[in-house]
Amino acid sequence: AQSVTQPDIHITVSEGASLELRCNYSYGATPYLFWYVQSPGQGLQLLLKYFSGDTLVQGIKGFEAEFKRSQSSFNLRKPSVHWSDAAEYFCAVGADFGNEKLTFGTGTRLTIIP
Amino acid sequence: IAGITQAPTSQILAAGRRMTLRCTQDMRHNAMYWYRQDLGLGLRLIHYSNTAGTTGKGEVPDGYSVSRANTDDFPLTLASAVPSQTSVYFCASSQSGRGGRNEQFFGPGTRLTVL
Numbered sequence: 001a002q003s004v005t006q007p008d009i010h011i012t013v014s015e016g017a018s019l020e021l022r023c024n025y026s027y028g029a030t031p032y033l034f035w036y037v038q039s040p041g042q043g044l045q046l047l048l049k050y051f052s053g054d055t056l057v058q059g060i061k062g063f064e065a066e067f068k069r070s071q072s073s074f075n076l077r078k079p080s081v082h083w084s085d086a087a088e089y090f091c092a093v094g095a096d097f098g099n100e101k102l103t104f105g106t107g108t109r110l111t112i113i114p
Numbered sequence: 115i116a117g118i119t120q121a122p123t124s125q126i127l128a129a130g131r132r133m134t135l136r137c138t139q140d141m142r143h144n145a146m147y148w149y150r151q152d153l154g155l156g157l158r159l160i161h162y163s164n165t166a167g168t169t170g171k172g173e174v175p176d177g178y179s180v181s182r183a184n185t186d187d188f189p190l191t192l193a194s195a196v197p198s199q200t201s202v203y204f205c206a207s208s209q210s211g212r213g214g215r216n217e218q219f220f221g222p223g224t225r226l227t228v229l
Contacts, residue, residue: 036220043118044220046217
């Protein structure tokens, strides 16, 4: 079965600084990878996804993520964060054996300081 | 209706009471899911349904039941609520037939407190 690890529970970044959120997955074949964002009191919104092809994927709100098979990672990045980026971020992995389910990581809470 | 709606938004419930959380989607998605979100544990899958008329157990199904009588609705029932079921519950849906590459769309959540 697939699994996801987000090693950082909470990250604090200054507004305008760069951001990298870590995600490591475990799955025997090529995974399908997702990053979701959850603003306070809201549901989850998809930021970006990776299925195949170019390992650097672009998402909404200026986010990007890079799939590195050798490191089993799918880290989320943003070159310059805005105060509105403060939220909880979830990495998720899906498998390709007819199983519709996604497995989510435990999330990383991002705080932005002025 | 646009996307996924959940009701109620929040609820305080006495232990031992029965409660049904409602979820409706208007995207004609075949697959639907119920998750619970708890601090430090992320989202955990309770039950899912790949298509109307079928359901399956997720990671934490005990104490919960679901039904899928039609494509749009996927209610979650707590037959006899216990305090450990205090959580935020999210309903989600996705297109089916494409394995784990489906993007899931989420509702706004139901905050449930069991006393």
